[in-house]
Amino acid sequence: MARPKPATFDKVKTVAENRRARFDYFIEQTFEAGIALTGTEVKSLRSGEGSIAESYAEVKGAEVWLVNANIPEFSHGNRFNHEPKRPRKLLLHEREINKLTGAVERQGMTLVPLSVYFNGKGRAKVELALAKGKQAHDKRETIKERDWKRDAQRIMRERG
Template sequence: MARPTPATFDKKKTVAENRRARFDYYIDEVFEAGIALTGTEVKSLRFGEGSIAESYAEVRDGQVWLVNSNVPEFSHGNRFNHEPKRPRKLLLHEREIGKLTGAVERKGMTLVPLSIYFNGRGRAKVELALAKGKNAADKRQTIKERDWKREQSRLLRDHG
C-alpha cells in the first residue's frame, strides 16, 4: 500500500517570506521546524516584523540553527529585549536532523528558510528547505520560463 501524501503545512499568518530562495535554489525537500524564541521576539513577529531574506540554517553539534535572521527589537521590551540577529535554535526530530546533516555533508546541499509563520495553534514555525544552488544559466532559464508562462496566460486571456 502506498504511503499517504503528507498534508501541507497549516499556515495561518505568514510573517516573513524568502521569495528569492525559489529563484536562487532548486528546492528538494521542505521541512516544518519549530523555532525557539524569547517573549519579545514572539511579540515582534506577531506585529509582522522580521526578515529572513539573507538568512540560512546550519547544523552544529547535532542541532539546527537559523543564522542571520532579523527579528527587530520589540518597541516596549525595555531591558528584557532580545538581540535582533542572534542565532535561533530550530526544533526538529532527531531523524530529520540526521537526514539534513547527511544531505548537507555528503551531497553539498544548503538549508534555506522559505518562510516564518504562525500555525493554527499560534506557534511560530519555520518552513525549511533542503536546496541545491542554481548557476547563472539555470537562473536565466527560470526567468525565460516565467516570462513565457506570463505571456501564455496573457494570450489565452486576450484571444481565448
C-alpha cells in the first residue's frame, strides 16, 4: 500500500517562482511533478537561473508538458547545450494525469506552474497547480483583501 503524500512539498532550494499565478488564478489543487531535463539544464537551474513567469502546462495524450518555461543556456556548455524554451516533459503518475485531463477538459481549468525547486534528494521538481482563472472583479477583491490585511497588521503593531 502506498504511503500518503505530505501536504506540503519539501522545497530545499527554490529556483523560479510564478508569483503572478496566485493573483491571476484561484488555486484549487497542487501537484508535485518531476521534470525531464538534460545535463546543461540542471546545471543552469542549480546556478539559480530560470523563469516560469509566462509558462503553462498542457496535457497531450497521456503526457503532461511544460511549455514556454525559460531555462537559459549554461554558460560553460559546449555545442551540446540545450534550447532555452523547449517543451519539457513533466513526470506524474497515470492517475494524476487522468485527474488533470478530466479537470482541464470538463471543467475548463488551467494547469499553471507555481515554482521550480530542488527537493531534499536534489531532484528538480515543479509545483503544478490546477487553477481556475479570476475575472477583473475577483482581482479587485483580492487587492482589497491584501491591503486590509496589511493595514490590520500595521494597526496591531502600533498598539502593541
